[in-house]
Amino acid sequence: MGRWEPDAQGRLARAALELYAEQGYEQTTVQDIAERAGVTERTFFRYFADKREVLFDGAHTLERLAVAGVAAAPPGAGPLEAAGAGVVRGCDALADRFQHARTRAGVVAANPGLQERELLKMAALGRAVAAALRDRGTPEPAAALAAEAAVAAFRVGFEAWVAGDGRRGLDDHVRAALAELRALAGG
Amino acid sequence: MGRWEPDAQGRLARAALELYAEQGYEQTTVQDIAERAGVTERTFFRYFADKREVLFDGAHTLERLAVAGVAAAPPGAGPLEAAGAGVVRGCDALADRFQHARTRAGVVAANPGLQERELLKMAALGRAVAAALRDRGTPEPAAALAAEAAVAAFRVGFEAWVAGDGRRGLDDHVRAALAELRALAGG
Numbered sequence: 001m002g003r004w005e006p007d008a009q010g011r012l013a014r015a016a017l018e019l020y021a022e023q024g025y026e027q028t029t030v031q032d033i034a035e036r037a038g039v040t041e042r043t044f045f046r047y048f049a050d051k052r053e054v055l056f057d058g059a060h061t062l063e064r065l066a067v068a069g070v071a072a073a074p075p076g077a078g079p080l081e082a083a084g085a086g087v088v089r090g091c092d093a094l095a096d097r098f099q100h101a102r103t104r105a106g107v108v109a110a111n112p113g114l115q116e117r118e119l120l121k122m123a124a125l126g127r128a129v130a131a132a133l134r135d136r137g138t139p140e141p142a143a144a145l146a147a148e149a150a151v152a153a154f155r156v157g158f159e160a161w162v163a164g165d166g167r168r169g170l171d172d173h174v175r176a177a178l179a180e181l182r183a184l185a186g187g
Numbered sequence: 188m189g190r191w192e193p194d195a196q197g198r199l200a201r202a203a204l205e206l207y208a209e210q211g212y213e214q215t216t217v218q219d220i221a222e223r224a225g226v227t228e229r230t231f232f233r234y235f236a237d238k239r240e241v242l243f244d245g246a247h248t249l250e251r252l253a254v255a256g257v258a259a260a261p262p263g264a265g266p267l268e269a270a271g272a273g274v275v276r277g278c279d280a281l282a283d284r285f286q287h288a289r290t291r292a293g294v295v296a297a298n299p300g301l302q303e304r305e306l307l308k309m310a311a312l313g314r315a316v317a318a319a320l321r322d323r324g325t326p327e328p329a330a331a332l333a334a335e336a337a338v339a340a341f342r343v344g345f346e347a348w349v350a351g352d353g354r355r356g357l358d359d360h361v362r363a364a365l366a367e368l369r370a371l372a373g374g
Contacts, residue, residue, distance in 0.1 A: 152335035156328040185372030
């Protein structure tokens with residue numbers, strides 16, 4: 001079985017999250033995940049390098065979309081505006097995965113090693129956004145400052161999103177955090 | 188020898204940094220460090236938990252000063268102003284250690300594991316500054332946003348400082364980055 005089943009990757013990701021939430025991340029093995037998804041361990045490793053990767057495979061899409069969003073910002077947009085457009089675009093990576101994101105956030109919050117990994121992924125997102133800003137002509141240190149501020153707004157918006165009921169979109173939360181940041185800096 | 192010598196901790200830190208810069212962090216052992224400092228390995232472990240700790244022992248002082256700086260900001264100061272006052276105060280932890288900071292930055296930049304540790308220490312600084320802001324009545328998400336923005340300015344100022352010749356103070360670089368951040372957000 002496995003390679004004949006549709007959406008094995010999606011079922012593996014759902015099975016992994018369910019198990020991490022039910023019995024703990026440390027206690028869950030790849031074998032447990034494969035069994036619940038109804039595939040072999042070999043199939044698991046076709047899609048994920050290890051059990052941690054299940055939680056962080058969305059980071060690539062988020063980063064790619066954020067970089068594209070920065071590049072697509074109007075030529076006249078300032079650095080923080082362009083960086084903000086990037087992280088708002090990045091929200092598309094997660095927009096229709098509220099329950100997944102919420103369960104995942106609980107799993108990460110319960111495990112210091114996963115929290116560290118999350119921080120490092122956010123730092124990588126900041127570096128990618130800064131590089132995209134430099135590509136459109138923003139000099140340093142403006143690029144680094146705007147990128148880190150926008151990623152801080154993304155994190156704050158993301159936390160508000162997963163703490164809520166999901167009716168308000170992630171992009172809306174992130175836009176609100178960006179507006180709050182502007183208000184703070186202008187005050 | 189060792190415990191009769193004055194400033195064994197300072198000599199150990201200098202010896203460690205010299206060796207990390209000369210022969211690489213990975214290649215340096217605690218025995219190498221103790222030998223160069225003229226003390227025993229036992230003396231090393233009286234001051235540092237391991238060879239990585241030599242590079243990060245200043246983080247506690249930085250965090251403590253930053254938190255005190257936030258608490259000491261005028262009652263009427265806004266969240267970003269208070270967070271900025273905190274990270275500027277934190278500069279006192281490093282102000283007279285330019286050569287040390289510069290050599291250390293080179294060692295950290297050459298080692299991905301140390302870079303990760305540095306990012307995590309900066310994230311911890313952000314959380315401490317955010318908590319200090321909440322203690323003076325700043326609500327969330329303003330506290331988290333102001334703290335992360337101020338820490339971003341600290342990092343940018345720090346990088347400019349160690350990239351220069353040290354004549355301009357760290358606090359001056361950090362103030363300039365905070366001003367740039369305000370200009371970006373107001374633009």
